[in-house]
Amino acid sequence: MRVLIVEDEKGLAAEIKEFLVKEEFNCDLALTGKEASDLIAINPYDFILLDIGLPDYNGLDLIKEAKRSNSEAYFIVITARGELEDKIKGFDLGADDYLAKPFSLLELLSRIQAITRRKFGHQSSIIQFGNFALDTIKKHLEFDNKAIDLTKKEYKLLSYLVLNKNRVLDRLQLTEHIWGEFYEDDYDSNYIDVHIKNIRKKLSEFDETNWIKTVRGIGYKFEIE
Amino acid sequence: MMNLPKLKFKSKLALFNALSKIIIVTALLFIVPWIVGEITIRDTDDLLIRKLDQVIELVDSLGIDEYINMDAEIKAFGSYNILKEEFIAIEQLDKDTSIDVIEYSQRIIDNELVEYRVLSYSIVKNGNSYLIEIGRSITTINRFEQNLKRFAFLFLLLIILITFIADVSFIQYLLNPFEQIVKKLKNTNHPSSFDYTTVNTKTHDFAYLDETIQGLMHKIEDAFNNEREYISNVSHELLTPISIIQSKLDNILSDKTIPDTDLLKIMDSKHTLGRLTKMVRTLLMMSRIENEEYLLTEKVNLNTIVNNVAEEIEDKIEAKELELKISLNNSIQAINGNENLLFILIYNLINNAIRYTQKGYIKIETALVNQRVVLIVSDTGIGILPENLPHIFSRFRNFSNQKDSFGLGLALAKKICDYHKIEIEVTSKIDQGTAFTLTFKK
Structure with missing residues (x-):
């Protein structure tokens, strides 16, 4: 998968690239709108990560340009503003998702994966573990075709762990994924533990396997061979 | 210091006006009767003198004999009207003395004692001295004086009323721009909502006040906008470096060779960074609300x-x-x-x-x-x-x-x-x- 990162902040661009390369993406970097415009014109990309606040270029113009030469590409718009209006404009112009700074790289990856799943359709939408089946389209969990009742948050949490299987997810990454940009006053990620406890209880009714491992002091890991 | 209730400026002015008028009226209450009295006496005296002139003219043209019978024992003439308001008397004087006075004196007419203002004047006719007396009764004079007084008081009252109303409405008119300025300030709960239209006034002081307040409001608004922009810019600028740090920490965490103790420290840093992020985002949101960037529709x-x-x-x-x-x-x-x-x-x-x-x-x-x-x-x-x-x-x-x-x-x-x-x-x-x-x- 070929990704173009358009980000004027060198430090951030480098970190995103490092992370995505590790995840086996083929990455190009554009630090200015001009560079991006040139790269878009000659290369076919699967994903374009675009910081809308470029100093030399109107980010929204760049989307228009890319839609012409790279009509297959998916856009994730990165914004430091998080402004509602930009959000709407971005979606209107065909941005597939948006991320407000600061975001965790894992969250970025999960957005890319979500778009990919949408792109490749149903065959990859069901993830199996043991006799469980997680349907990422219908957003529900089954055990031997028997539906398991999960709350919205429990589903979100479980699917995030499953999709990032064998990777340690820290509490903050999980909190960010579930609560997003909540403007709550406190920053208490311990509620994650409550949800994990509930999910484990529900899974253990069907299966003895301890799918979700606790990583002390950090978070959780979904283990599967 | 006594604690007086706070009064409106225009009430104070009206009160002052009313007080000064009361003082003037009280003074007039004492002066007017005296003036009126003086005027009536002078008026009466003038009347008496005019009548005297007429009588002398009559005596000159008709002769003294017309009034006084030389053969009679009492050489005198008297005439008065039945209400005894006036009388005219001519009598011969024994001595040759010159008299010309106006004074109060009492006369008995028809067995009734009546007070008169009397003009006494002596003339010489045919070698004899005669005294002409013309009198006007005090009751009549007083009645006239009463009428005059009543009229004077009514007039005074009317003047006071008219000037008071005129004063109050003029003060109201004068202070109107001031009230408008106060109202404008009162309606301002945010520097940007201040109404900058100039208050229409021909009073220099109020125009000056209005101008000064407008200048002040401009300064406040600028300061306010600067602070708002400052918070917004700072918050916005902070998000990018935070984003870089967070990405770096994410990349470090994905390295599986890191010892557990270091992992915990990194987690701690992430936690702190998370708090910072929430704080900055909340501040940014607050400044966006202040900038009215959200639609309320x-x-x-x-x-x-x-x-x-x-x-x-x-x-x-x-x-x-x-x-x-x-x-x-x-x-x-x-x-x-x-x-x-x-x-x-x-x-x-x-x-x-x-x-x-x-x-x-x-x-x-x-x-x-x-x-x-x-x-x-x-x-x-x-x-x-x-x-x-x-x-x-x-x-x-x-x-x-x-x-x-x-x-x-x-x-x-x-x-x-x-x-x-x-x-x-x-x-x-x-x-x-x-x-x-x-x-x-x-």
Whole structure:
């Protein structure tokens, strides 16, 4: 998968690239709108990560340009503003998702994966573990075709762990994924533990396997061979 | 110093005017009768002199014999009208003396003692001296004087009334621009909402005052905008470096060779960075509200928001083993506002209630009070000390030892309320609980 990162902040661009390369993406970097415009014109990309606040270029113009030469590409718009209006404009112009700074790289990856799943359709939408089946389209969990009742948050949490299987997810990454940009006053990620406890209880009714491992002091890991 | 009640400027001026007029009137009350008296006497005397002239003319043309019979024993003539208001008398004088006086004197006419103002004048005719006396009764003079006095007082009263009314309306007219300036200031609850149209006045002082206030308001507005922009810019600029640090930490964490002790330290840093992020985002949101960047045109159903918040916050209630009581009035009408902001408002209030409640329940009610939509969030928590109540909406005020809160939740809630023109009230009793009441505008 070929990704173009358009980000004027060198430090951030480098970190995103490092992370995505590790995840086996083929990455190009554009630090200015001009560079991006040139790269878009000659290369076919699967994903374009675009910081809308470029100093030399109107980010929204760049989307228009890319839609012409790279009509297959998916856009994730990165914004430091998080402004509602930009959000709407971005979606209107065909941005597939948006991320407000600061975001965790894992969250970025999960957005890319979500778009990919949408792109490749149903065959990859069901993830199996043991006799469980997680349907990422219908957003529900089954055990031997028997539906398991999960709350919205429990589903979100479980699917995030499953999709990032064998990777340690820290509490903050999980909190960010579930609560997003909540403007709550406190920053208490311990509620994650409550949800994990509930999910484990529900899974253990069907299966003895301890799918979700606790990583002390950090978070959780979904283990599967 | 005596504590006088504070009066309006125009009332004071009117009062002063009235007082000065009363003083003048009192003075006139003493002076007018005297003047009127003087005028009447002079008038009467003039009348008497004129009559004397007529009598002398008559005597000259007709001869003294016409009036006085030389053969009679009493050489005198008298004439008076039946009401005894006036009399004219001519008599021969024995001695040759010259008399010319006007004085008060009493006469007996028809056995009645009558007081007269009498003009006595001597003339010489045919070698004899005669005394002419013309009198006018005091009663008549007094009646005339009374009439004059009455008229004078009426006139005085009328003048006072007219000038008083004129004074008051002129003061009102003069002070009108001043009142307009005060009204303009009173209607200004935000520097940007100040009405910069010049007040129409021909009074230099008020024009000057208006100009000075406008200058001041411009300065305040500039300072205000600068601060607003400053917060917005700082928050915005902070998000990019935070983003870089967070990405770096994420990349470090994905390295599986890192020892556990280092992992925990990195987690700690991430946690701190997370707090910083929330803080900056909240500040940014507050400054965006101040910049009026959110539209208030959505039709929002408050009950739906309450239910959404309740669903969102369920896990926190569960984790603290509290009860969430919801009592919704289904007849409340939709509100104009920003759904996202209202969600955050209610979320923050409930979140705050949960944080300070260890046992019992959190209650959310919607109701109609005087045709206005009211939302109440109450709890059975620790309560707020009375001395802290006025400060709970201030930024970075935190009255508990809770480490994971930075005191922006209620400040943001207040901002959202102000932006929506929602009245927010707090009542609290220590160890019994706190209630936030939101009253929405009609």
